[in-house]
Amino acid sequence: MNDSDNNSATAPGAAEPSGFIRQMISRDLASGKHGGRVHTRFPPEPNGYLHIGHAKSICLNFTLAEEYGGHCNLRFDDTNPLKESQEFVDSIKDNIRWLGFRWRGEVRYSSSYFGHLYEFARQLIGKGKAYVCALSPEQAREYRGTLTEPGMDSPWRGREPEESLELFARMRAGEFRDGELSLRAKIDMSSPNINMRDPILYRIRHADHHQTESQWCIYPTYDYTHCISDAIENITHSLCTLEFEDHRPLYDWILHNLDLDSLRAASDLSDSEYTYVLPEQTEFAKLRISYTMMGKRFLRAIVEEGRVDGWDDPRMPTLAGMRRRGYTPASIRNFCEAVGVARSESLVDIGMLEHAIREDLDRNAPRAMCVLRPLKVVLSNFDAERVERLQLPRHPKREELGGREVPLTREICIEQEDFSEDPPAGFKRLVAGGEVRLRGAYVIRCDEVVRNAGGGIVELRCSVDFDTLGKRPEGRKVKGVIHWVSAAEGKRVKVRLYDRLFLSENPAPKSVEEVFDGVNPDSLVELDGCMLEPCALEDGSGDHFQFERTGYFFRDRQAHSGAAAVFNRTISLRDTRKPART
RNA sequence: UGGGGUGUCGCCAAGUGGUAAGGCACAAGGUUUUGAUCCUUGCAUUCGUUGGUUCGAAUCCAGCCACCCCAGCCA
Numbered sequence: 001m002n003d004s005d006n007n008s009a010t011a012p013g014a015a016e017p018s019g020f021i022r023q024m025i026s027r028d029l030a031s032g033k034h035g036g037r038v039h040t041r042f043p044p045e046p047n048g049y050l051h052i053g054h055a056k057s058i059c060l061n062f063t064l065a066e067e068y069g070g071h072c073n074l075r076f077d078d079t080n081p082l083k084e085s086q087e088f089v090d091s092i093k094d095n096i097r098w099l100g101f102r103w104r105g106e107v108r109y110s111s112s113y114f115g116h117l118y119e120f121a122r123q124l125i126g127k128g129k130a131y132v133c134a135l136s137p138e139q140a141r142e143y144r145g146t147l148t149e150p151g152m153d154s155p156w157r158g159r160e161p162e163e164s165l166e167l168f169a170r171m172r173a174g175e176f177r178d179g180e181l182s183l184r185a186k187i188d189m190s191s192p193n194i195n196m197r198d199p200i201l202y203r204i205r206h207a208d209h210h211q212t213e214s215q216w217c218i219y220p221t222y223d224y225t226h227c228i229s230d231a232i233e234n235i236t237h238s239l240c241t242l243e244f245e246d247h248r249p250l251y252d253w254i255l256h257n258l259d260l261d262s263l264r265a266a267s268d269l270s271d272s273e274y275t276y277v278l279p280e281q282t283e284f285a286k287l288r289i290s291y292t293m294m295g296k297r298f299l300r301a302i303v304e305e306g307r308v309d310g311w312d313d314p315r316m317p318t319l320a321g322m323r324r325r326g327y328t329p330a331s332i333r334n335f336c337e338a339v340g341v342a343r344s345e346s347l348v349d350i351g352m353l354e355h356a357i358r359e360d361l362d363r364n365a366p367r368a369m370c371v372l373r374p375l376k377v378v379l380s381n382f383d384a385e386r387v388e389r390l391q392l393p394r395h396p397k398r399e400e401l402g403g404r405e406v407p408l409t410r411e412i413c414i415e416q417e418d419f420s421e422d423p424p425a426g427f428k429r430l431v432a433g434g435e436v437r438l439r440g441a442y443v444i445r446c447d448e449v450v451r452n453a454g455g456g457i458v459e460l461r462c463s464v465d466f467d468t469l470g471k472r473p474e475g476r477k478v479k480g481v482i483h484w485v486s487a488a489e490g491k492r493v494k495v496r497l498y499d500r501l502f503l504s505e506n507p508a509p510k511s512v513e514e515v516f517d518g519v520n521p522d523s524l525v526e527l528d529g530c531m532l533e534p535c536a537l538e539d540g541s542g543d544h545f546q547f548e549r550t551g552y553f554f555r556d557r558q559a560h561s562g563a564a565a566v567f568n569r570t571i572s573l574r575d576t577r578k579p580a581r582t
Numbered sequence: 583u584g585g586g587g588u589g590u591c592g593c594c595a596a597g598u599g600g601u602a603a604g605g606c607a608c609a610a611g612g613u614u615u616u617g618a619u620c621c622u623u624g625c626a627u628u629c630g631u632u633g634g635u636u637c638g639a640a641u642c643c644a645g646c647c648a649c650c651c652c653a654g655c656c657a
Binding site for chain 2: 354362575
């Protein structure tokens with residue numbers, strides 16, 4: 001997809017691209033606005049783990065660059081040392097690579113532009129566009145006014161540039177305490193847009209930074225930093241979510257009040273021929289999915305309260321969690337593509353996500369049989385010493401994936417729910433005196449139900465019709481097919497079944513306490529004595545499987561070595577049985 | 583009572599004045615040694631609402647309604 005000539009988005013004569021962002025880019029390309037360049041960026045703050053919502057932005061930025069033959073940077077927007085850490089930097093990089101995206105050149109950090117940012121601030125002060133203010137944070141809030149009332153000018157608003165310049169230098173030198181002074185843009189305290197009421201550009205924070213360590217004690221704010229960082233990196237299209245819409249005028253104000261040549265000189269392309277063009281911000285709706293939530297505060301509460309196994313618990317909407325659950329990069333990318341990008345806020349049905357992973361795994365996951373809740377079956381006419389090694393395909397439709405050997409012995413396990421003494425209407429599995437097909441093997445008939453003293457079913461005695469391997473039985477129809485595993489040859493494994501983490505379709509807790517009430521108490525079921533066919537544990541057999549009739553599973557590599565293998569159920573198979581699911 | 587946005591099928595989402603794409607979900611058939619997959623078919627006379635302009639409106643205009651965002655020295 002790197003060849004722009006080969007691409008639908010830019011191919012001559014191609015249909016108009018769909019979606020407002022692609023249309024905008026095509027328009028910009030057609031008008032030559034950015035010299036024919038497309039350069040995007042994904043700009044996370046390293047203050048937490050990435051979740052599926054971030055994936056939407058990642059996919060958007062990287063695929064747009066790819067489609068238009070442009071580039072996409074990874075830039076850590078690290079202007080607040082109090083909340084950030086190297087751990088998050090590392091995990092974010094790891095997640096992006098896992099999704100299959102490669103950023104342009106080296107990883108960027110806003111913090112590596114602190115020098116430029118400082119000089120640009122001096123420039124604004126020199127032009128009378130910024131001033132050092134001595135209002136305390138509390139006072140600043142009072143002066144700001146309200147949504148319906150204009151603010152009041154700071155008493156320091158008229159400070160001479162020379163004086164502000166000197167104070168700003170002393171702020172940097174560490175002569176003031178946190179919060180004592182700030183640098184503010186001089187815009188309009190009565191603007192109906194609160195972001196324009198002399199926003200803070202720099203604040204004092206005597207704190208070490210994960211990248212710049214103790215070099216700075218003043219840190220630029222997001223609004224001041226983001227636009228300039230985009231300009232330095234020659235970003236053409238700066239995409240962000242809807243809540244930043246009101247910040248766009250400030251984004252533009254800062255850039256337009258700086259000397260264009262000085263911006264150009266600081267930029268990556270300073271030595272090139274192209275006409276310097278300022279980046280432009282465009283907003284889109286963030287991703288929301290039913291039965292889950294992206295709010296970091298609430299997710300953290302669930303993790304810290306031990307309601308889940310950690311940030312990578314397979315029930316979590318984090319990329320780390322989804323990865324451990326068995327979601328594939330392709331499924332997440334396809335999902336993001338299917339969801340689309342628009343400006344209306346929507347709640348995507350989690351069924352779309354489930355469809356994306358089923359679609360990928362149905363095509364690519366090898367099949368295996370695993371009995372989750374075993375019921376012993378003795379095949380009375382099968383020799384006790386005999387091991388019949390059946391050859392089954394790994395995938396029903398893809399011969400190239402090869403075959404597997406499945407051992408059949410006198411004693412096997414079947415699923416408890418595949419036998420019923422009191423079958424509901426339409427039951428297609430085994431009943432007393434009835435017949436069923438063992439998947440990939442023979443048809444068996446249930447001759448006897450063996451019980452314990454309490455009347456519970458202990459085992460089934462069945463007889464094999466040896467004339468049914470690979471062919472239909474004579475003179476009758478056997479509809480049901482069930483999975484099974486040799487009791488002697490099978491491997492005991494542990495399985496974790498997951499359900500949605502939240503009970504409500506649109507969980508919107510108002511407090512941390514409310515979050516816990518909304519957590520699904522049955523979101524995890526652990527099963528211990530499951531029986532898995534042996535070849536699924538052989539080296540090189542892969543980590544993703546479809547356990548036939550029960551769902552798609554992913555080997556959990558965090559399980560202790562030596563202990564039984566653990567498989568997480570990524571997603572169940574679609575179930576279209578007439579009544580509801582059992 | 584300020585400003586900025588958004589409203590098209592149950593859920594996403596195309597559509598930019600010429601008579602409502604697609605996906606998910608759902609439903610009905612067919613195939614099937616997975617109640618899976620696959621295949622076929624069906625699924626908005628109508629675009630928040632009320633008016634207006636026009637030969638023609640989801641698209642243009644006006645009013646109304648609903649919902650979302652903004653008063654961190656967070657991003």
